[in-house]
Amino acid sequence: MAPLEKFREKEFLDQITILNEISGSKNTEALPGLIELLKNPVGDTSIDYMVVNALNAVLSSNEDKVVEGLSDPHEGFSILCIRVAGEYAIRAAAEPLVELARSEADLDRLMEILTSLARIGDSVALPVFRTFLDHEDSFIQSSCIEALGKLGDAESIEKFKQIITDSEAPDRFEVCDITTWKAVDALAHNVGEDTISFLVSTLHHKNPTVRRIITDALVNVGSYCIPMLLAEFETGNTDSKILTANVLGFLGDRGGAAGLVAAFDKGLAQDPNVRYAVYEALGRIGTMKGIICLVDGLSETDELILMAVIGGLEKHVNPGMISTLTALIAKADEQSDRLAKAVIASKATAVFDALYENQGAGDALIDALAESKDPEVVEEFRAVLGEIGGSRAQEDLDRLPTLTTGTRKALAADDSRSMCAMHRAILTDLGFEPFMATNGEEAYDYVEQGEEFEVVITDMNMPIMDGMELVGKIRSTPGMEDVPIIMVTTESEASQQGLAAKTGVTAFITKPFKPDDLKAKILEVTGE
Template sequence: MSMLAGFREKPFLDKITILNEVATGKDVAELEGLLDLFQTPLNDTSVDYMVVTALNGVLSSDEQSTVKLLDSDDEKLKVLCIRMSGEFQFKSAIPNLLKMAESEIKADLLFEVLTSLSKIGGDEAIDLYRANLTNDDDLIVVMSIEMLGELKDEQSIEGLKEIVLHNNEDDRYEVCDLTTWKAVEALTLIGSDEALIFVVENLHHRNPTVRRVVTDSLTSLGSSAVPHLKKIISPDSDKDDIILAANVLGFIGDKEGLDVLMDAIEKKYSDDSSVRYALYEAIGKIGTMKGVISLIDGLQDDDELITVAVLTGLDSLVNPGVLKKMVELIGAGGSKAGKILRAIVTARAVNIFEGLYSEGKIGRFMMNAVAASKDHVVHDAFRDKLREIGGEEAKADMERLPERVQGQGRRALAVDDSKSMLALYRSILTNAGYEPTVAENGHEAYSYAEQGDIFDVIITDMNMPVMDGMELVSKLRQTDGFETVPVIMVTTESEYSQQELARKTGVNDFITKPFTPEQLKAKIEEFVS
């Protein structure tokens, strides 16, 4: 006898107990009774919920019945069976699901079918995914894109490219559609030469979020992206493209990428200091001894920011050869020696500091530069290293470094994915009388706003992973206390359209790399009196 016999007349607790037993036992014999209760509910929320739970339990053990019920005229039951087919990967449901999708059905039901097919897996639905790349419903398009990427379908490349190109048109580039985001990721997953060439070509897409997605996707791809990025780093390429490609190679950290970067420096692909900076910083990020030669050559560069980038990279690669070259350059005196000493402090290159500390006058010059800094973070870093070095001289030098004083001066937030840039901002801002806070991406920067920190000025890069500068500014302008805080965006962008887009998000003004500390201070003073 069925456990559900006379169910509707039973007390509430008995009903719940019976349905629990049916759900646990998954007895197919109870299916007919459950279908009756599902299609003609008792209008008791708790009981009706348990009926669905019990029905799910029974259908999970009965693939044949689940597939048969896909043809039901009851839409609620149809949706339930569609979901069950996907959740339990009932492969025999594929023909029914495909037939259903080919008929005139509503968008929400089609989405359910596509979701179920994606969970079942296999390439039987690949034609269906291709056909829905142009669907009017974005969620359906996104689901189709994701599956075509997962299935590495090269026949869909042209359709995916069209989505990205469409988002780059004059009337659409200001917003990154979710479909564009997913199309970039799918093309990267497909990974053919045609797909990757196109993705790399869009490193400098007009929308900053698309640029970030391209960067993140290529970085995740790893070494397979290097041959395609190599083509961008050439004397004939636009400087912004070279910078973005160098950044990705630095994130990937592949040795073949290191060869590309070193070759670009050796052959002097560009005289632009922003390009040289990006190349040296990427070499430092890869952090292998092979790159030391290029980094040491970078110490000859007159640009102080490049020197900071070089020393940031060299600090993790210190060896006797590096220290010998540093002694030679600093020992020669002059402006170049002063630039290197300042950069050691700015970059907080404590390992280089330790190696040079006992080098007589050079060690004293270097310690004087540390003591002259107004940045408590610099003092803390070198104080820790002096404590590690030990001895009476180191103890005396520690006394020269003042302890941190809280709450002094105005506050500034600097946001950049480059450690050397953040180090430079700290130096410039502390010298200008600001208490600096730094963040490596927009997401980290926004967390300070969320926890209630207030700043007198914000300096942010445009292109960053995780959250770019434009998204950060847009979120800040919608946050209490940040509606009118001056925001200065630092960029290498040359396209007027990018600045116009940034102004729309709430950026007050721009400063273009390369810049001097004096230029940045002057720009800040325009907005903070």
């Protein structure tokens, strides 16, 4: 007896049982009955849905019927066959799908065909993908870009480059469209000196979201990028140097650290923003030469740069570094005070623990800690002192203030540990309870949870969600339309600030900066 004989006359539960059995067994004898049920539905949404699922399962093991069904006059069945061909990568369907794509006028149906061809991944589809690279529909165009990238089509590389170059046009750079995103990914799929050098050269794209996408793509490519990144660091402008140093830090490769140290020794990091980026990158990588460079950085006087140095050394504590730092802090001069404050503000507990056994260095650190107005920072070092134990540690514990959390709330987002530490210190000093995030997505989570802030501080360039996207989401959130937003940036191009202002940024501050500069900016935008 045919599996679906007198199916329409059966009870609902019996129909479900039969369709489930067909889906599991992929019984090809049920194919004619399933096609008939698809073309002439039962009328019950649940049953009709299960018919489609059962038909999908049976077709997956019947390639000839899928290929035949691609041109079936019944739209529902032909679309299902197109989808099955892609889902199960049925290569026999590639050429028929190519022919369908060349003559298809309906955009939705064309998209279905191209999507299936992309999933099949047969080079026979290359010409048709190239045909639609300039299609007016951005989703069709981006689908073809993605497919050509994955297929490694060398003939399309120049086109991908042109798409990215054109996206920086004055009338286009404010928005990161899907075609630009897919063009970056397509180039990254075709790893070679030509493609990667191009991506590195466009790392400082005018649109921050494109910058983030290029950064992510280069990190995914891995150590192959290092020679091109170091070449760009040597010849690029200040912004390029900063961004290439960031990528090298994210890669975490020893070769990148060696190249950055060599460039540093050549005097290519004179700009304070560049030095800050290099120190952060070397701290992430942690090679011996990098640590030596960080130790040399203990002579920096800029507070933010010094925090980047301490933050990097915190991850790589060793006797030689601690000996040098102990001697510097125990001098009891202006630089000693800066260093002690940087250790505390950076929450460098491992460095603190190692330094504390020296009386002079320990006293300087406790003096700096006693001045902190951040309850979280104080409590963290309280715990360290408690673990150290002894009468001296107890006396120092007794010196520490008992602090309460501020009643006003502020949100700060930055992927740099040292920047987050500085924001914390500044905000708590002004009486705010700081909510910290390492990217825009984390920051916006606080907003979605219903937290209300008197001021928001955000970096422009961050992973996952950049500052520009964060600002846009905040401004579209009811109740957040007028909250002051300060954007911290290293950008030198006026167009960047113009774009950020359009998005909803209230004020800007360029890093590295003095804490008092940001304090003044916060007081300015909050009307105090």
